[in-house]
Ligand code: ADP
């Protein structure tokens with residue numbers, strides 16, 4: 001599949017720019033095994049890069065002041081002058097890239113002329129982070145081709161900054177971090193505040209990671225986030241008033257939370273309870289995964305779904321249905337809604353030999369109940385952004 005994407009991108013480059021690309025880069029999407037909504041609360045997340053990529057075919061154009069992009073999937077192109085400061089434009093996809101250019105320029109780094117054509121196997125807007133792959137992929141390319149001396153951490157932060165300033169999405173750092181730092185067969189336990197991280201082996205022991213895309217996205221996404229943030233902040237404020245010696249939110253105990261329960265009210269209590277439990281689940285899940293205890297890992301995913309559904313209240317009827325039905329199937333160790341909520345994908349741990357049957361049954365049920373064709377993505381944990389070396393594969 002990767003070879004197909006590379007060939008397709010290369011051919012598009014040839015036909016648009018009438019020359020050969022000099023290098024090929026692959027930037028992956030990501031999944032998050034567990035650790036949802038905890039990134040703003042001193043929590044850990046457990047993402048991994050996957051085998052779905054944006055492929056970039058690139059050629060350096062010496063003595064040129066122009067950088068040209070061709071977005072193959074949109075059949076759309078854009079050029080800009082590399083000696084001028086850029087501002088956001090009306091083509092949304094361009095802003096992810098211009099924001100990267102701007103962030104790099106602000107660091108006092110200089111780039112030269114380029115031609116880039118890119119195409120993707122990461123579904124857009126499904127929660128697999130095509131946006132992080134796009135922005136960090138471009139940052140990686142510039143760093144590589146123009147020897148900018150940026151660290152991997154810089155690349156992730158540049159990607160995030162681009163999204164904040166040029167696209168207007170106040171995203172966390174997990175997506176960019178996973179796309180840049182991913183490693184084959186490994187998950188990353190990441191503290192989104194300090195960016196401290198640790199790799200754990202992903203020993204899936206004959207289980208597959210399968211995503212079911214509900215193809216629904218409910219509109220209260222933004223207001224939902226803001227409400228949750230307010231609920232959580234109310235709880236945090238009281239907790240720190242009462243226990244000022246505690247440094248990080250994750251260090252509050254359940255009994256401390258219990259002590260402020262009456263003051264903060266049930267809603268705020270439920271939200272904070274979910275967060276404290278979820279942060280602990282991430283640590284347990286990393287250990288379970290590295291020990292190949294897929295059964296326990298599955299139980300943790302199920303707990304997370306229940307927490308997101310009843311305590312944090314960010315699920316929706318379609319995802320609850322999907323997860324509930326999936327858990328009735330043979331060979332399923334765990335299932336949960338993945339991402340911010342109110343729609344998107346579920347992530348499922350399914351025994352290899354049962355995958356086809358589960359997919360068939362759940363698609364049929366989902367179609368019957370909601371009249372929606374769900375999409376299915378089987379994913380493997382893969383390396384982060386990298387230059388593709390032609391001699392590695394025969395293409
Ligand atoms: P997600 O990151 O979950 O896929 P986002 O809404 O954050 O969803 O990012 C999707 C946006 O990223 C697209 O609307 C588009 O602007 C840009 N994008 C992603 N992939 C591509 C691509 N292959 N070609 C052009 N733009 C892309």
Ligand code: MG
Nearest residue numbers: 129130131132
């Ligand atoms: Mg995104």
